[in-house]
Amino acid sequence: xxxxxxxxxxxxxxxxxxxxxxxxxxxxxxxxxxxxxxxxxxxxxxxxxxxxxxxxxxxxxxxxxxxxxxxxxxxxxxxxxxxxxxxxxxxxxxxxxxxxxxxxxxxxxxxxxxx
Amino acid sequence: xxxxxxxxxxxxxxxxxxxxxxxxxxxxxxxxxxxxxxxxxxxxxxxxxxxxxxxxxxxxxxxxxxxxxxxxxxxxxxxxxxxxxxxxxxxxxxxxxxxxxxxxxxxxxx
Numbered sequence: 355x356x357x358x359x360x361x362x363x364x365x366x367x368x369x370x371x372x373x374x375x376x377x378x379x380x381x382x383x384x385x386x387x388x389x390x391x392x393x394x395x396x397x398x399x400x401x402x403x404x405x406x407x408x409x410x411x412x413x414x415x416x417x418x419x420x421x422x423x424x425x426x427x428x429x430x431x432x433x434x435x436x437x438x439x440x441x442x443x444x445x446x447x448x449x450x451x452x453x454x455x456x457x458x459x460x461x462x463x464x465x466x467x468x469x
Numbered sequence: 470x471x472x473x474x475x476x477x478x479x480x481x482x483x484x485x486x487x488x489x490x491x492x493x494x495x496x497x498x499x500x501x502x503x504x505x506x507x508x509x510x511x512x513x514x515x516x517x518x519x520x521x522x523x524x525x526x527x528x529x530x531x532x533x534x535x536x537x538x539x540x541x542x543x544x545x546x547x548x549x550x551x552x553x554x555x556x557x558x559x560x561x562x563x564x565x566x567x568x569x570x571x572x573x574x575x576x577x578x579x
Contacts, residue, residue: 402565447512463509
C-alpha cells in the first residue's frame with residue numbers, strides 16, 4: 355500500500371511570497387488532515403476534510419492560509435502571503451474515515467523556511 | 470497547561486536498556502495514539518489504544534483511563550530506536566482531531 359505522498363519536501367521562500375503544498379492520501383481514505391508543526395512543538399491541526407468537504411478549520415489562519423480538496427482525493431494547502439512565523443513542517447495525514455477508531459497515516463511532511 | 474503532557478522531554482539511554490515514556494492527559498478521550506517521528510519530519514503510527522495494553526515487537530503501550538495516563542515501553546533498546554516519540558489523544562468532543570504532546574526525544578547510544 356502506497357503511503358501518503360507530499361511535495362515538495364523542502365521549500366525556502368521570502369516573507370510575503372506565496373507557497374503551495376500538495377498531498378495525495380492513501381487511496382480510499384475519506385479523511386484528510388493538514389497539520390502545522392513548529393520546531394520543538396507537537397503538530398497542530400490546521401484543517402480536516404471529509405471527502406471534499408471541510409469538517410474543521412477552526413485553527414486555520416484564514417487571512418493567509420487556504421486549502422482545498424476539490425475531488426475528494428488530493429489536497430493543496432496554500433499560504434499567501436507568508437510570514438516568518440509560518441516556518442514549520444506541514445504534515446498531511448489521512449484515515450479511512452473520521453472517528454476515534456480509525457488509525458492515521460502521515461506523510462513525510464514539507465519543511466517550509468520563510469526568510 | 471497543555472492538555473497532553475509527556476515526560477521526560479529528553480531521554481538518553483544505553484543500548485539494551487528498558488525505556489519508559491509517560492503521557493498524562495487532562496480531558497476525556499476516545500483514543501490515544503503513540504507516534505514516532507524521525508529527523509526529517511515523517512511520523513509513523515505505533516499504537517492506537519483506548520484501553521488495556523498493546524504489544525508490537527519490542528514496543529509495549531499501556532493506558533489507564535481512570536488515571537488519564539499512558540506509558541510507552543521499549544525493551545532491549547537499540548540505537549535505531551532514537552527518535553521523537555509523541556503521545557496524541559482524540560478528545561471525546563473533538564471528533565477525530567488529534568491533540569499532541571510535545572514529544573520525548575530519545576537517544577540510544579551504542
